[in-house]
Amino acid sequence: MKASVGDRVITVSGTVGTAAREGRVVELRHLDGSPPFVVEWADTGERSVVFPGPDTVLEHDDGARAAAAAAVEASADDGAQAVPHTTWRVQVDVFEHGGHTHAQALLVAPGEDLGAGLDELRSVGQARRAPEDPDLPLVGDELAVGRALRRLASRLLGDAEHGLAQATGEHARVHA
Known part of the structure:
Protein backbone atom coordinates (compact mmCIF):
# COMPACT_ATOMS: atom_id res chain seq x y z
CA MET A 1 0.00 0.00 0.00
CA LYS A 2 1.62 3.22 -1.19
CA ALA A 3 0.26 6.64 -0.27
CA SER A 4 0.63 10.23 -1.37
CA VAL A 5 -0.04 13.34 0.65
CA GLY A 6 -3.75 14.10 0.33
CA ASP A 7 -4.89 10.49 -0.03
CA ARG A 8 -7.97 9.50 1.98
CA VAL A 9 -7.51 6.80 4.63
CA ILE A 10 -10.43 4.76 5.98
CA THR A 11 -9.89 2.33 8.83
CA VAL A 12 -12.70 -0.08 9.63
CA SER A 13 -12.78 -1.49 13.13
CA GLY A 14 -12.86 -5.24 13.64
CA THR A 15 -15.22 -4.65 16.58
CA VAL A 16 -18.94 -4.79 15.81
CA GLY A 17 -20.68 -1.50 16.49
CA THR A 18 -17.49 0.58 16.29
CA ALA A 19 -17.44 3.32 13.68
CA ALA A 20 -14.95 3.53 10.85
CA ARG A 21 -12.38 6.35 10.99
CA GLU A 22 -11.53 8.62 8.11
CA GLY A 23 -8.53 10.84 7.63
CA ARG A 24 -6.06 12.30 5.15
CA VAL A 25 -2.40 11.51 4.64
CA VAL A 26 -0.52 14.66 5.65
CA GLU A 27 3.06 13.38 5.70
CA LEU A 28 5.08 10.55 4.20
CA ARG A 29 7.93 8.88 6.05
CA HIS A 30 9.37 7.31 2.87
CA LEU A 31 9.86 8.89 -0.55
CA ASP A 32 8.14 5.99 -2.29
CA GLY A 33 4.97 6.40 -0.18
CA SER A 34 5.34 3.10 1.64
CA PRO A 35 4.14 2.86 5.25
CA PRO A 36 4.17 4.26 7.74
CA PHE A 37 2.63 7.63 6.95
CA VAL A 38 1.11 10.38 9.08
CA VAL A 39 -2.68 10.70 8.99
CA GLU A 40 -4.81 13.55 10.30
CA TRP A 41 -8.11 12.08 11.49
CA ALA A 42 -11.32 13.89 10.52
CA ASP A 43 -13.17 13.07 13.74
CA THR A 44 -10.56 14.45 16.16
CA GLY A 45 -8.12 16.49 14.08
CA GLU A 46 -5.32 14.49 15.73
CA ARG A 47 -2.36 13.21 13.78
CA SER A 48 -0.91 9.74 14.15
CA VAL A 49 1.62 7.51 12.46
CA VAL A 50 -0.26 4.77 10.62
CA PHE A 51 0.98 1.31 9.72
CA PRO A 52 -2.02 0.20 7.60
CA GLY A 53 -3.40 -3.27 8.12
CA PRO A 54 -6.03 -5.36 6.35
CA ASP A 55 -8.74 -3.14 7.85
CA THR A 56 -7.40 -0.02 6.10
CA VAL A 57 -8.52 1.33 2.73
CA LEU A 58 -6.52 3.97 0.87
CA GLU A 59 -8.25 6.13 -1.74
CA HIS A 60 -5.76 7.95 -3.90
CA ASP A 61 -6.06 11.64 -4.63
CA ASP A 62 -5.11 11.74 -8.33
CA GLY A 63 -3.75 15.28 -8.03
CA ALA A 64 -1.58 14.24 -5.09
CA ARG A 65 -0.40 11.15 -7.00
CA ALA A 66 0.75 13.31 -9.94
CA ALA A 67 2.55 15.70 -7.59
CA ALA A 68 4.27 12.77 -5.84
CA ALA A 69 5.40 11.34 -9.19
CA ALA A 70 6.83 14.73 -10.14
CA ALA A 71 8.66 14.90 -6.79
CA VAL A 72 10.14 11.44 -7.35
CA GLU A 73 11.30 12.48 -10.83
CA ALA A 74 12.81 15.67 -9.43
CA SER A 75 14.69 13.72 -6.76
CA ALA A 76 16.00 11.38 -9.48
CA ASP A 77 17.41 14.44 -11.24
CA ASP A 78 19.28 15.22 -8.01
CA GLY A 79 21.04 11.83 -8.15
CA ALA A 80 18.53 9.85 -6.06
CA GLN A 81 17.17 6.64 -7.55
CA ALA A 82 13.60 6.85 -8.90
CA VAL A 83 11.09 4.52 -7.26
CA PRO A 84 9.19 2.23 -9.65
CA HIS A 85 5.42 2.32 -9.34
CA THR A 86 2.75 -0.09 -10.52
CA THR A 87 -0.98 0.11 -9.89
CA TRP A 88 -2.93 -3.11 -9.40
Whole structure:
Protein backbone atom coordinates (compact mmCIF):
# COMPACT_ATOMS: atom_id res chain seq x y z
CA MET A 1 0.00 0.00 0.00
CA LYS A 2 1.62 3.22 -1.19
CA ALA A 3 0.26 6.64 -0.27
CA SER A 4 0.63 10.23 -1.37
CA VAL A 5 -0.04 13.34 0.65
CA GLY A 6 -3.75 14.10 0.33
CA ASP A 7 -4.89 10.49 -0.03
CA ARG A 8 -7.97 9.50 1.98
CA VAL A 9 -7.51 6.80 4.63
CA ILE A 10 -10.43 4.76 5.98
CA THR A 11 -9.89 2.33 8.83
CA VAL A 12 -12.70 -0.08 9.63
CA SER A 13 -12.78 -1.49 13.13
CA GLY A 14 -12.86 -5.24 13.64
CA THR A 15 -15.22 -4.65 16.58
CA VAL A 16 -18.94 -4.79 15.81
CA GLY A 17 -20.68 -1.50 16.49
CA THR A 18 -17.49 0.58 16.29
CA ALA A 19 -17.44 3.32 13.68
CA ALA A 20 -14.95 3.53 10.85
CA ARG A 21 -12.38 6.35 10.99
CA GLU A 22 -11.53 8.62 8.11
CA GLY A 23 -8.53 10.84 7.63
CA ARG A 24 -6.06 12.30 5.15
CA VAL A 25 -2.40 11.51 4.64
CA VAL A 26 -0.52 14.66 5.65
CA GLU A 27 3.06 13.38 5.70
CA LEU A 28 5.08 10.55 4.20
CA ARG A 29 7.93 8.88 6.05
CA HIS A 30 9.37 7.31 2.87
CA LEU A 31 9.86 8.89 -0.55
CA ASP A 32 8.14 5.99 -2.29
CA GLY A 33 4.97 6.40 -0.18
CA SER A 34 5.34 3.10 1.64
CA PRO A 35 4.14 2.86 5.25
CA PRO A 36 4.17 4.26 7.74
CA PHE A 37 2.63 7.63 6.95
CA VAL A 38 1.11 10.38 9.08
CA VAL A 39 -2.68 10.70 8.99
CA GLU A 40 -4.81 13.55 10.30
CA TRP A 41 -8.11 12.08 11.49
CA ALA A 42 -11.32 13.89 10.52
CA ASP A 43 -13.17 13.07 13.74
CA THR A 44 -10.56 14.45 16.16
CA GLY A 45 -8.12 16.49 14.08
CA GLU A 46 -5.32 14.49 15.73
CA ARG A 47 -2.36 13.21 13.78
CA SER A 48 -0.91 9.74 14.15
CA VAL A 49 1.62 7.51 12.46
CA VAL A 50 -0.26 4.77 10.62
CA PHE A 51 0.98 1.31 9.72
CA PRO A 52 -2.02 0.20 7.60
CA GLY A 53 -3.40 -3.27 8.12
CA PRO A 54 -6.03 -5.36 6.35
CA ASP A 55 -8.74 -3.14 7.85
CA THR A 56 -7.40 -0.02 6.10
CA VAL A 57 -8.52 1.33 2.73
CA LEU A 58 -6.52 3.97 0.87
CA GLU A 59 -8.25 6.13 -1.74
CA HIS A 60 -5.76 7.95 -3.90
CA ASP A 61 -6.06 11.64 -4.63
CA ASP A 62 -5.11 11.74 -8.33
CA GLY A 63 -3.75 15.28 -8.03
CA ALA A 64 -1.58 14.24 -5.09
CA ARG A 65 -0.40 11.15 -7.00
CA ALA A 66 0.75 13.31 -9.94
CA ALA A 67 2.55 15.70 -7.59
CA ALA A 68 4.27 12.77 -5.84
CA ALA A 69 5.40 11.34 -9.19
CA ALA A 70 6.83 14.73 -10.14
CA ALA A 71 8.66 14.90 -6.79
CA VAL A 72 10.14 11.44 -7.35
CA GLU A 73 11.30 12.48 -10.83
CA ALA A 74 12.81 15.67 -9.43
CA SER A 75 14.69 13.72 -6.76
CA ALA A 76 16.00 11.38 -9.48
CA ASP A 77 17.41 14.44 -11.24
CA ASP A 78 19.28 15.22 -8.01
CA GLY A 79 21.04 11.83 -8.15
CA ALA A 80 18.53 9.85 -6.06
CA GLN A 81 17.17 6.64 -7.55
CA ALA A 82 13.60 6.85 -8.90
CA VAL A 83 11.09 4.52 -7.26
CA PRO A 84 9.19 2.23 -9.65
CA HIS A 85 5.42 2.32 -9.34
CA THR A 86 2.75 -0.09 -10.52
CA THR A 87 -0.98 0.11 -9.89
CA TRP A 88 -2.93 -3.11 -9.40
CA ARG A 89 -6.70 -2.86 -9.45
CA VAL A 90 -9.36 -5.18 -8.01
CA GLN A 91 -12.88 -5.17 -9.38
CA VAL A 92 -15.65 -7.14 -7.70
CA ASP A 93 -18.97 -7.88 -9.39
CA VAL A 94 -21.85 -9.16 -7.26
CA PHE A 95 -24.87 -11.03 -8.62
CA GLU A 96 -27.93 -11.95 -6.55
CA HIS A 97 -30.73 -14.32 -7.46
CA GLY A 98 -33.22 -16.21 -5.34
CA GLY A 99 -31.33 -16.22 -2.06
CA HIS A 100 -27.98 -16.93 -3.75
CA THR A 101 -25.18 -14.39 -4.05
CA HIS A 102 -22.26 -14.84 -6.40
CA ALA A 103 -19.20 -12.55 -6.36
CA GLN A 104 -16.41 -12.49 -8.90
CA ALA A 105 -13.16 -10.70 -8.04
CA LEU A 106 -10.81 -9.67 -10.82
CA LEU A 107 -7.25 -8.52 -10.09
CA VAL A 108 -5.60 -6.64 -12.95
CA ALA A 109 -1.87 -5.97 -12.80
CA PRO A 110 -1.04 -4.26 -16.11
CA GLY A 111 2.33 -5.31 -17.40
CA GLU A 112 2.94 -7.70 -14.50
CA ASP A 113 3.20 -11.47 -14.96
CA LEU A 114 0.94 -13.09 -12.37
CA GLY A 115 1.93 -16.55 -13.49
CA ALA A 116 1.37 -18.45 -16.75
CA GLY A 117 1.87 -15.17 -18.65
CA LEU A 118 -1.32 -13.67 -17.21
CA ASP A 119 -1.76 -10.09 -16.07
CA GLU A 120 -5.08 -10.77 -14.35
CA LEU A 121 -6.45 -13.28 -11.86
CA ARG A 122 -10.08 -14.18 -11.16
CA SER A 123 -11.72 -15.79 -8.17
CA VAL A 124 -15.28 -16.40 -7.09
CA GLY A 125 -17.17 -16.55 -3.84
CA GLN A 126 -20.72 -17.60 -3.09
CA ALA A 127 -23.26 -17.29 -0.33
CA ARG A 128 -26.66 -18.91 0.05
CA ARG A 129 -29.47 -17.82 2.34
CA ALA A 130 -31.22 -20.63 4.14
CA PRO A 131 -35.03 -20.44 3.79
CA GLU A 132 -35.46 -19.80 7.53
CA ASP A 133 -32.89 -16.93 7.58
CA PRO A 134 -34.00 -13.30 7.35
CA ASP A 135 -33.51 -11.56 4.00
CA LEU A 136 -30.30 -9.54 4.55
CA PRO A 137 -28.81 -8.88 1.09
CA LEU A 138 -25.83 -6.94 2.47
CA VAL A 139 -24.77 -9.94 4.57
CA GLY A 140 -24.92 -12.20 1.52
CA ASP A 141 -22.85 -9.67 -0.45
CA GLU A 142 -20.27 -9.45 2.35
CA LEU A 143 -19.97 -13.24 2.58
CA ALA A 144 -19.66 -13.78 -1.17
CA VAL A 145 -17.22 -10.89 -1.68
CA GLY A 146 -15.16 -11.87 1.37
CA ARG A 147 -14.89 -15.44 0.08
CA ALA A 148 -13.88 -14.28 -3.41
CA LEU A 149 -11.24 -11.93 -2.03
CA ARG A 150 -9.92 -14.58 0.37
CA ARG A 151 -9.50 -17.00 -2.53
CA LEU A 152 -7.77 -14.31 -4.55
CA ALA A 153 -5.41 -13.57 -1.66
CA SER A 154 -4.68 -17.27 -1.15
CA ARG A 155 -3.85 -17.65 -4.82
CA LEU A 156 -1.47 -14.68 -4.73
CA LEU A 157 0.28 -15.96 -1.60
CA GLY A 158 0.56 -19.43 -3.12
CA ASP A 159 2.04 -17.97 -6.30
CA ALA A 160 4.52 -15.96 -4.20
CA GLU A 161 5.56 -19.12 -2.33
CA HIS A 162 6.02 -20.96 -5.62
CA GLY A 163 8.10 -18.10 -7.07
CA LEU A 164 10.32 -17.99 -3.98
CA ALA A 165 10.79 -21.76 -4.03
CA GLN A 166 11.77 -21.67 -7.71
CA ALA A 167 14.20 -18.79 -7.16
CA THR A 168 15.89 -20.29 -4.08
CA GLY A 169 15.54 -24.01 -4.73
CA GLU A 170 14.15 -24.43 -1.20
CA HIS A 171 10.67 -24.84 0.27
CA ALA A 172 9.13 -21.41 0.89
CA ARG A 173 6.39 -20.46 3.35
CA VAL A 174 4.85 -17.01 3.17
CA HIS A 175 3.05 -15.85 6.30
CA ALA A 176 -0.20 -14.03 5.67
